[in-house]
Amino acid sequence: MSREASPAADTEDVLLSFLDNDGAVVEAKRRFTTASFLAFVRTQEATRRDQQAPRWVWDDTASFYPNLLAADVRVQRCYDLRLSHTILRNSSLTRKSALAVAEPGVWDASPAAARVIRETGTALFDLQVELAPAPDPAAEFACQLAAVASSSEPRRIRLLLAAESAGALVAAEMRFAGLPWNTAAHEDLLARELGPRVPYGVRPDRLEQLAGTIRTLLGEATLNPDSQQDLLKALQNAGLQYGGLPLLSTQQWHLTEIDHPVIAPLLQYRKLSRLLSANGWSWLDAWIVEGRFHAEYLPGGVVTGRWAARGGGALQLPKQVRGAVVADPGWTFVVADAAQLEPRILAALSSDLAMARAGHGTDLYEGIVASGVVETRAHAKVAMLGAMYGATTGESGRLLPRLARAYPRALGLTEDAARAGERGDIVTTRLGRSSPRPSQAWMDAQAQAYAQSASNADERRARSQARDWGRFTRNFVVQGSAAEWALCWMAEIRKQLWLLEDETLAGFGRSPAAGRGRGLFGDAPHLVFFLHDEVIVHTPIALAGEVAAVVTGAAAAVGKLLFGTFPVDFPLTVATVQNYADAK
């Protein structure tokens, strides 16, 4: 639980400053102890709520903000130096800045390494970092402001840094609040599927039965179905084939194609075994505290700008267990997801009016069908995904030419991004996050293929690696720009919920700064879950309508923010439900 997740920093001075409404640094290079800082923030945030809030500038939201939350302090806005540094270091929009051309330093180290350096003054393994000067947030901040100012697109990069920083606040707050989780409902589900609870390491009844069935059907009395090697051998011995050849893998995808009595119980075994190991009783014990799942989100954890998560698999929550996500009594969930977000982002990025029009007022894939490009929604979807992921074969590959004829600008953008990657160039998202450069090994392999001594194998390998990297950059632009849309969406939702909270509290005759009855978020709606293109807000039932309006309004606002007057829609599917499983 987040209250004890981060070590208290009582002895550590924290250096902070904040920006006023015009972006000027009001207070810089002031050192606080944690206690005095808490008091200072309380005053600032309470007295300035009705104005534009200060933007706190600090080195690392993830290591610092949880302490504030634990002390019942929320801040409205911040600037995260660590996350911003990573963006500015790599962005093509700031490539000529002093920050981008400097040697790697402490701001390029991982958060854990940076913490070690901060606390001990030395790094354990990295000589280059060890020789770097101690981190100076004020100097770093000045360096970052200069990088932004030197950018060819300062508005975009500034927006990206603000969104990334707001995301860091949201991530810490969501972890702190936790996703409401009904342990009893989860246990019921496990008992229904697996049988009565068993100690760790023991196979539940239902799995034991299925294992017996599989052993009988394969004539292998001692087979362990958890061992891929044993299983594959047994399947081969039983004569199972795939495409006329002996089975080489036990993947679901291959097994489903095979007609044999063992397949059904085997797939069922796999499914339940997965449930047990990923979201079984041990998972409940480890991750659910007082009816909440406190997932740790990692903003900027994926190179494309998507979030990653650590612990409990928050971003892989199977549909199977979503029935355990239940709102508190008197509360409900507003669940919203952006419909066909990535293709809509692609349409806007490439200014493809025809594709944008196909998504106007309707399901984008249906719109593609209605335009006569392909026959079915399923075809439209697989073709679009193929365009964004770089499929070349199968149904997707066959449909691509038709898509390319109908939407030359959109498909041209994905092709250009792929070619750039194949050359070893970087690509950049809407707001300015750039892809990493390929590794030295990759560059060497490409150079090797042009050498006189190059063998056919060298050339094949180089071509294959070039195509792999091209698929990465092709996807990077779309996935990364979609991640920016989602970050801005969440930031806007958070801002509007904050305003809604102030109004509501004022309506009850309480001052916004007054203490709240139910912990940090009081009776206020707050974000509790995020999944790439989907959010959940936990809200008192009476406010659900207003929350739905906030979420919808935010999506519209963000479309304008990122793409101006380009006529692209970002429709949402919004559901107000007591139980996450009932959404969609």
Added chain:
DNA sequence: GGCGGAGGCGCC
């Protein structure tokens, strides 16, 4: 024993 790769599979 711990570590890490591979296989597999959950989410988008």
Added chain:
DNA sequence: AGGGCGCCTCCGCC
């Protein structure tokens, strides 16, 4: 021969 992740288990290796 389809992009991005995290996590679990098995299994070979040190």
